[in-house]
Amino acid sequence: MSYCVSIKRMNEILKELQKEYKVYAPMRFEKRGRYSDTDLIRYAEINSIEDVVYDEKSDFSPKEVIYPITQALFYFTEYEYMESKVDDKKIMIFVRPCDINGFRRLDTIFLKNGGTEDIYYKRLREKVKFILMECKEGGWDSCFCVSMGSNKTDDYSLAVRFGDDNILVEIKDDEFTNLFADEREVEFTPEFVTSNPTKVNIPEIDSHELLEKIYDLDMWESYNSRCISCGACTAVCITCSCFTTLDVTYTENGKVGERRRVQASCMHEDFTTMAGGLSFRKTAGERMRFRTLHKIYDYKLRFKDEHMCVGCGRCDERCPELISFPATINRLYDEVEKLKKAETTKDIR
Amino acid sequence: MSYDIDIKKVRRNCYRQSKVRGEFMLQIRVPGGVIDAKYLSFFQHIAETWGNGEFHLGVKQTISIPGIKYEYIDEVNKYIRPYIEEIEVNLCGVDMVVDDDGYPTIGARNIMACIGNRHCIKANIDTTDLARKIEKIIFPSDYHIKLNISGCPNDCAKAHVSDIGIIGITKTEYDYERCIGCKKCVEACAHHATRVLSVEKGKIVKDTCCCVGCGECVLVCPTGAWTRNPKKFYRVLIGGRTGKQTPRMGKIFLNWVTEDVVLGVLKNWETFSAYVMNNKPEYIHGGHLIDRVGYNKFKEMILKDVKLNPEAMVAQRVLWTETEYRSNFNVKPVTQR
Numbered sequence A: 001m002s003y004c005v006s007i008k009r010m011n012e013i014l015k016e017l018q019k020e021y022k023v024y025a026p027m028r029f030e031k032r033g034r035y036s037d038t039d040l041i042r043y044a045e046i047n048s049i050e051d052v053v054y055d056e057k058s059d060f061s062p063k064e065v066i067y068p069i070t071q072a073l074f075y076f077t078e079y080e081y082m083e084s085k086v087d088d089k090k091i092m093i094f095v096r097p098c099d100i101n102g103f104r105r106l107d108t109i110f111l112k113n114g115g116t117e118d119i120y121y122k123r124l125r126e127k128v129k130f131i132l133m134e135c136k137e138g139g140w141d142s143c144f145c146v147s148m149g150s151n152k153t154d155d156y157s158l159a160v161r162f163g164d165d166n167i168l169v170e171i172k173d174d175e176f177t178n179l180f181a182d183e184r185e186v187e188f189t190p191e192f193v194t195s196n197p198t199k200v201n202i203p204e205i206d207s208h209e210l211l212e213k214i215y216d217l218d219m220w221e222s223y224n225s226r227c228i229s230c231g232a233c234t235a236v237c238i239t240c241s242c243f244t245t246l247d248v249t250y251t252e253n254g255k256v257g258e259r260r261r262v263q264a265s266c267m268h269e270d271f272t273t274m275a276g277g278l279s280f281r282k283t284a285g286e287r288m289r290f291r292t293l294h295k296i297y298d299y300k301l302r303f304k305d306e307h308m309c310v311g312c313g314r315c316d317e318r319c320p321e322l323i324s325f326p327a328t329i330n331r332l333y334d335e336v337e338k339l340k341k342a343e344t345t346k347d348i349r
Numbered sequence B: 001m002s003y004d005i006d007i008k009k010v011r012r013n014c015y016r017q018s019k020v021r022g023e024f025m026l027q028i029r030v031p032g033g034v035i036d037a038k039y040l041s042f043f044q045h046i047a048e049t050w051g052n053g054e055f056h057l058g059v060k061q062t063i064s065i066p067g068i069k070y071e072y073i074d075e076v077n078k079y080i081r082p083y084i085e086e087i088e089v090n091l092c093g094v095d096m097v098v099d100d101d102g103y104p105t106i107g108a109r110n111i112m113a114c115i116g117n118r119h120c121i122k123a124n125i126d127t128t129d130l131a132r133k134i135e136k137i138i139f140p141s142d143y144h145i146k147l148n149i150s151g152c153p154n155d156c157a158k159a160h161v162s163d164i165g166i167i168g169i170t171k172t173e174y175d176y177e178r179c180i181g182c183k184k185c186v187e188a189c190a191h192h193a194t195r196v197l198s199v200e201k202g203k204i205v206k207d208t209c210c211c212v213g214c215g216e217c218v219l220v221c222p223t224g225a226w227t228r229n230p231k232k233f234y235r236v237l238i239g240g241r242t243g244k245q246t247p248r249m250g251k252i253f254l255n256w257v258t259e260d261v262v263l264g265v266l267k268n269w270e271t272f273s274a275y276v277m278n279n280k281p282e283y284i285h286g287g288h289l290i291d292r293v294g295y296n297k298f299k300e301m302i303l304k305d306v307k308l309n310p311e312a313m314v315a316q317r318v319l320w321t322e323t324e325y326r327s328n329f330n331v332k333p334v335t336q337r
């Protein structure tokens, strides 16, 4: 069922919803961008429907709503420990189709990887309902969701199209039908982007020999001087899930503290550093290779159905050194094609 | 040809004497160094009609046109009337009568500025905008002032060697929850600035005393844990100068002040200068004026009726030596050599 709802009414409905739900959406933080007099768009709890930034792509992904950057797991004293808690309220998030598809990858990593469920992820994830936001036609410059097959989804409770005075809402989840009982019924289902200006070709890596050759490609070395290993690309990524765990003891009493996890980045120099100082990926190029293959090879190899990257393009837009991830994928594709061609010519000879 | 010219009068009109007898170089003001590209053809016309066909990008960001013969000055002045009108009156809001006589004074020099946040990724402020606001305050005046504005503490516009130097700084704010303890900001601060950040228990602590407000930590932070306070802040330096006798770096007079404070201070400059020189303007660097009456008198007069913002810091004394943001700055731990 779909409705046409005035902004005013939508705000009243929002108030009603917020009795049970914390409602998150991309919000504008004025002049908080990386550069002076630029804004930052990231997820936060909204106060009104006008807070939702629907006509721009957010800098950061919605993953931080249910996978917080810093999260206390439990608190300890000398003799006892206590698990951390989360707010009783349920969660609604305004998201794009690629993000919903991205959450499925996060679910796989946190809930279906290695036979154990991550309860800290699960306890928040279980509370979540999605409000799908339509994208503008073709998406944004850096989007390549169509190439990654993540431009569509039906996994949402509500879908919205923002207009100047009205919002069109499709309701898929009966729980919310009552809230809209007085609204004007209309024909509306969300439209999905069917073609992006940015397209990628995913290389088909079908043998271990080929993979080894890919490891040694010269193209990775170009990132040694280009990439500053800042980790901005992974911080914004809807599907990057790495974290590090540490025990923090409080300053006033060194025996009391918390076990905490914080997000981490495979692009940082010390990501693979082990006790004793051994480290596996020493150069920026090697780390770029790892990240690239992780997003468009490793994950699918392991979990079969789909690649990890959903083509949201945030990593591209956020890279301070103008390194484009889709361009990197396409560069790799071309190199792999060359390798394959060389292989067939060899066979013929 | 023999000339009988009042050189000082011509200089006041912004024409500088040439080594070629009877020739002069017109210095056209470009406040903050940014104007519409359409004026290029205007400058070209002056250079090719009355000058020697060349122009110099003046070190104080004037467009300087050499080789103008004395007898053409009247014609040139007539020609530049609409430019003065458009730039000074319309763009900067300067309160002046524009006539056919060219620039009324050279006293307050062209305000120099780096490109600032209209372009530069390091910048904290819109230097062009500030320069235009200041032009309205300092021009036209026969009292000399050299004023340089930089968008960040890199100080590309050399605020450190001007009478009054203004540097855009940022009060950075830290979001504990967003920080992943990656130390990128710590490294950036040590590399570019004053080494005031360190990691403690996976999070960042800052020695606020010596933060120069450059924003390098913001630029490098992957998670947006460091952001700029949206309010703009400025550092004001005084008494810097070049010259044959006593060149020196300017020193910090005000830190973390708002635009209102900066503009308030500049409104008092003329009164201060007039007081020191007994109402007889001479060409003398601002630092010498401060030296003559002493820093305390300068401070008293220049801050008159200026309402300092709560964050503001004011220098108690000024030691005219090499600029050091903190003592023993060069004494570093062996691991960081």
Ligand code: SF4
Pocket (backbone or CB within 6 Å): A233, A236, A237, A238, A239, A240, A295, A308, A309, A310, A311, A312, A313, A314, A315, A316, A325
């Ligand atoms: S790798 Fe880049 S494009 Fe792919 S999901 Fe992550 S942020 Fe989006």
Ligand code: SF4
Pocket (backbone or CB within 6 Å): A226, A227, A228, A229, A230, A231, A232, A233, A234, A267, A318, A319, A320, A321, A322, A323
């Ligand atoms: S690719 Fe760009 S965003 Fe990612 S670590 Fe390198 S420089 Fe940073």
Ligand code: SF4
Pocket (backbone or CB within 6 Å): B114, B115, B116, B117, B120, B121, B122, B123, B124, B150, B151, B152, B153, B154, B155, B156, B157
């Ligand atoms: S002073 Fe700073 S803002 Fe200005 S150009 Fe230099 S680096 Fe950029």
Ligand code: SF4
Pocket (backbone or CB within 6 Å): B178, B179, B180, B181, B182, B183, B184, B185, B186, B204, B220, B221, B222, B223, B224, B225, B226
């Ligand atoms: S750069 Fe940002 S995320 Fe990294 S330690 Fe500094 S504040 Fe934390």
Ligand code: SF4
Pocket (backbone or CB within 6 Å): B172, B188, B189, B193, B194, B195, B196, B197, B206, B210, B211, B212, B213, B214, B215, B216, B217, B218
């Ligand atoms: S703004 Fe301050 S803390 Fe940040 S890099 Fe500059 S000096 Fe260091």
